[in-house]
Amino acid sequence: MSRKTSKNNDLLSSVRKDTSPKIYSLLVDLVNDNREDLADLVLKIDYLLEYSSSCIRQKDFEEARESLSKAENRIKMLEMQKVDTEYIRYLYDGINNKCK
Template identity: 60%
Template sequence: MAKKNSINNDFLKSVRNDLSPKVYDLVLKLVNENREDMAKIVLKVDYLLEYTSNCIKARDYDEARETLDGARKRIDMLKNEGEDVSYLEYLYEGINKKCK
């Protein structure tokens, strides 16, 4: 069976332009392992981190902390499944430092 990519998979096609290359590589790996459920969690973490960054820019630190907690729980869930989430953790730590 051929590997899935953004040309032959609608899910990957819909998310390709919205993700950074490293996050897209993780999603692509998960989809090719038939783990679309985990790929959707990666998308959620990416969205939550982006939303947290926007909250910090708007100086809404309470909402940012709450959203970071949700992202942390999902990152831990992915980590418990044995996925390489080092880049998501790197993003998380960078955003967490900005949150007062």
């Protein structure tokens, strides 16, 4: 069976330009393990982290805390499925420290 890449998978091709290389690598691993449901969850977490960061830049700390809480819950779901969340956790911690 061939390895799925952005050339032969719709999910990967749609997010290749928008995600960081480490997130994309995690997505490729999940898609190749036939866990596209978890790959979708990673994309949602990535979006929530970007949104939280944007809220912090705009000084909307309440909205940032709310979206960080949602991201935390989804990260815990990934950890229960034994997904490597080291980089996602690193991003989360960095954004959470900026939130007052």
